[in-house]
Amino acid sequence: MRILGFLLLGFLLSGIPVKAQEIYTTRKQKKAKEKTIAFPDRWSLRTNTFDWLTTVPNLAVEFDVSDSVYNRWSLGVGLKFNYIPLNTDFTSRFTYKTADVRLEARRYFRAYQIFSNRSRTQKNSAWWRAYYVGPYLSYSKYAFQFLGPSFEGKALSLGVTGGYNIPLYETPKGRAIDLDLGLSVGALYVDHVKQDDKTCTRISRILPYPMLTDLRIGLVYRWRSVRKKYVVQNEEKILRRHTERLLKEKLRLEKKYQDSIRQDSVLRAKESLRIKKQKKK
Template structure:
C-alpha cells in the first residue's frame, strides 16, 4: 500500500517537472513574439515613408512640377520629412516669339515637421499666442495634419507682360506652412490634398529685354544688375497640391511617444535644476564676495580706528611724559636751587661782639692778678672773645 502511494507521488512530481519545463520554454518564445510584434507595430514600412506631390497652381500657370517627400525615420512617432521639388517651363518653341513671356525653372529642398491639434478644455478665451502657437483647440480637426518647414531654392526666370521684360537667376531661403487632409482612398493607395504656401528672401541678378518684332528676337534693353537682395519678402509658392501616398495622411504623424516626451521633459527639468543650481551658486558666491568685501572694508576701518586710537594714546602719552619730565625738571631745579642756597658760607657781622660788664670786670681783675697791664696786650679784644667762644 505504501509503495502504491509512493509511485503516485513520483509520477505527479515528474508530471509537474515536465509541465514547468514546457511552460518555461514556451514563455520566452511568447515574450519574444510579443516583443517582435510590438516592435513591428512601431516600424513604418519603407514604401509607406514615400509620397509624391504635384501643385495644381503651377500647372494652371503652365509650369510643370513634381515633388517627392520622404520620412526621415521609420518610427511611427516620426514627425519630420525631407522633400525635393522641381519645376520646369523654359523656352517653348514658337514660329513667332510671343509678346508675353512666362518661363521658370526651380529646384527646391524643404524640411517639414507635422503635427495635429489637440482638445482644449473651455478654461477661458484663448489668446492670440494660443491661437498662433498652441496645438490645443476647442474644436480640433483630427483628420488634418499641419506642417511648418524651411526651404532653400535656386532657379531662373524670364517674365515679360509689357514692352520690357526681366530675366535672370534667383537664390533664396524661407519658411513654408500649410496642412493636408485625406481626399480619396484606393485599396492600397491614397490621394491626399494639401493647401499651403511659402514666403522668404530672394537674391537675384537680372537684366531687361524687349521684343524686336522685325527680327523676331528678344534683345537687351538696359544695363544688367548684379547680385542683390530683393528688399521685401517674396511669396515663392502657393500650393493646392495632390499627393499620392501608400499610407494616408489620416494615419500618419499622429502617434505620440510619451516615453520620449517624458524623458525630454525630465532632461529639461534636470537642465533647469542645474541652471538654477548654477544661478544659486553664483548668488551665494556674489553674497560671499559682498560679505568678504564688507568684512575687509570693516577690518580696514577698524584697523584705521585702532591706529588712530593708538596714535592719540601715543600723543597723549608723549604729551603727559613731556609734562611730567618738565615737572620733574622743575622740581629738580628747585631742589638744586634750595641745595645751592643751603651751601652758601655764613657771613660774619660787621660790628665786633661786645662784652658784658661782668665779663669786662672779670677780665680786668685777672689781668691785674697776672700783673700784665692793659696796654701790653697785643690781641684784639674782639678776636680774643671769638676764640673764647670757640673754646666753649
C-alpha cells in the first residue's frame, strides 16, 4: 500500500513542472502577441457625412503601415464621386458635381504622449482622443454653379490634414464605430472654364492663399476601436532618447566647464604678466 502511495505521489509531482511550463509558455505567447496587431485590425473604412449632406457619395480606406503596437502611421485613399460630365447642365442655376481622389498619410498621437505632465487618468486631458496630422494629395474634377457664373474643370491640391478620432460604439467582438472630426488645408491649382451669359473664360493658376479643401464630420468602421490603438508607447525607445539627451547635456556642460577653466587660466596668465610688468617699473 505504501509503495502504491509513493508511486501516486511521484506521478503527481512529475506533472507539476509540465503544467508550470505550459502556464509560462502561454503567458510568453500572450506577451508576444501584445507586441503586434492582427492584420484585419489594421484596416478601417470611413465616410464623411458632411459630403453626403451635399449629395456627394464618398468612401475611404485606411491601413496601418506596420503591425507593431508602437506604430503611429497610416496610409489612406479616398474617393468622392457624383460627377457625370455628359449630364452636366447649368440651366438649373444650381449645380454641384465633383469627382475627387485623395491620398493621405496620418500620424496619430495622444495628448499625454506629447505633454509629459499629463496622464491618462486626468479628466481634462481627454486621453481617449486620437489626434492625427499628416500630408495629403488630391486630384479632382468639378462642375458647379451657384446662381452666378458656372465653373467646370479640374484641380490639384497638396497640403496638410489634421483632426482627431473619438470612440463611439464597440461591439462585443471588438468591432467599433468611431467619429472622425478634421479638416484639410493646402495649396490649390485650378484649371477651369468660367462661363456666364456673355463670356467664356479659361483660368489656369495657383491660388495665392491656402484653401480649405476638406471638412470632415465622418464615421469610421474599425475592426479594432481607436480607443485600443495608438496607445502603447515604446518605453525602450523613450528611455534611449532620454539617455541620449542626458549625454548630450553632460557633454555640453563639460565643454562649458572646460572653456571656463581655459578662460580663467588665460585671465590669470594675463594678470600675472601685468603684475610682473608693474614690478619691473
